Amino acid sequence: MEVYKHDKSREWFDRACKVIPSGVYGHLGPAEGNFIPVSKWPLLGDRAEGTYFWDVDGNRYIDYMCAYGPNVLGYNDPDVDAAAIAQAKIGNCVTSPSYKMVELAELMVDTVKSADWAFFAKNGNDVTTAAIMTARAHTHKKKIIFVNGFYHGVAPWTQKIDYPGVIPEDVSNNLYVDWNDIPALETLLAENEGEIAAFISTPYMHGNYLDNQLPAPGYWQKVRELCTKHGIVLIVDDVRTGFRLATEGSDAFYGFEADLICFCKAIANGWNVSCLCGKEFIKGAVSSLSYTGSYWMSAVPFAAGIANINKMRQLGLPAILKEKAVKLLDGLTKTATENGFRLLISGEPALFYLRIANDDSLFLHQEWIAECVQRGVFFAGHHNHFLNYAVSDEDISFTHEVADEAFKVVRKNHPELF
């Protein structure tokens, strides 16, 4: 099997470092992206199509990160892109917002079970911030409960006291509770009675470096009950999971209703739009916010979002993604076992998290991931993955072949363990 080289990636990265802080910053870069070792990973890309992307060296990858979520139907999906291009020809960022915004809002309300309205922005962080501001505007309270291991964006309120650029006052109203821990939540509520504006959480715990954890039976129903009892706004951050578990929203998937629910990544298959949906009772509060942006009402992503959501609904996409994921994961588990590895899979199948558990350090896992990447299967060593509709049975079979060879390479490199 061909093992990729990344000479041009390196050249481009060196150029990038001269003019861009740390070359490629953020989650797509080598530091946050955990490119270990960096020499085995592509640093800059050239093009993408379907479930693949090609790096600047011309190497093709089956992409199981999907741009960290947005690619849900496949890169350059013809239906979504046709809608976007048609809209681009008649207007995008215009003084008078396009009626496409209304159409997309109607579609969101029709699609998302707990939604009575839709408010659009650009990134997930925009709408999680809108949700927090809305909760505070509605309750006139200041404290927010987070679940340990959370990620809700990059605004100072979403960060932690020890992060660069964050001051204690940014996070002084943040309270923390462990996932699935109802007694701890009840204690926190009692200790802060009358002061809490919102409880914010992802539908399940998909934090990095950790086996992902699903909600315990009755967990969400109890959270819902407590939030209602204490007058706390229940915010679901469905930015990562939205549309992959259920087109109706992940709160519906787990059998409860959020007061506010945040979407972004999979709304428009890579065209940039995010959306906060909510219940009627809190519509006035979100209306009262002084909160807007130059590109938030651009029509092209709205047109793309309409085409994308309609297609996801027509396909019944979540069930298809689950079926593909189960096929992929069953094969990976089998291959791992045959090679003497204990591969743990956690989280929901369409957003699977992988971890080799033969050691307690992730060393073997990171080696295996890098060997897969170097052979054209783009996995991540630290983060949940994302499946898209374009991945085929052939792609899944090829993934199993790559995984098998990668396991054999790691095994060979560690005679002391096998």
Add this chain to the structure above:
Amino acid sequence: MLDQKTLAYINMFAILGTLENLCELVPEAGPLLTNKKPIALAFDVKGGPSATITFENGKCRLEPGVQACNIKIPVGSCEKFNGVVDGTVTPLPVKGFRYIKFLTKDFDALTKLMEKYLRPSEEDLADLAFFERSTTLMLYVISVAIAQIGDYDEIGRFSADHVPDGDVCFSIKDGPAATIHCKNHILSTEKRRPQNPRAIMEFESIELARALFDGKVNALACIGNGSITMRGMINMIDNLNRILDRVALYLA
């Protein structure tokens, strides 16, 4: 904002504690230590750290707590102890007046030597041997300071609370290494390479380590170009790096 108690722990265990390595690595320390009777000096800081520094057979050893000693120096507060270390407060022993000469001469000379290596001039750094010794000592100071900040500084505690149990190797390739050990979110440092680390952060050369310590290069860009390698439980390193960010604040 600097916390005086945390700074006192850094001064005791990271700065004075590195006398152990200074005596081992730096030839100029030899004449100050050889052919001398063993002597032990204890600092006891009210509301802060205490430790005993023993000089014996040309070597130095720092142990936590007040042990059997020839000279005992109680210090009324962390602020005063920090003043002792930065030379603005004169220490007054309650025991061991006859050893005062050691304190004012040999110990003072050693701490001045330490300062020369930890706050080096460009001229001194031009000498390769000095450069290597100075950078090695810096690595030890920083590694020990990480544990003190993780254990005592309010924001450092928050970071340490997110570090899982285990050993992190903090090293220079083909050079010195330190182990940051975490157990129940309490950090400690050993100035040796760990046997079974759960995470490794390694600098590709001593020159790179120096440049990083001096703030002359960007660590994230170095990860991108491969001159810093990280592997294993990156969340351990990630949280230690947040503490490392505060080390510069305390050692400035």
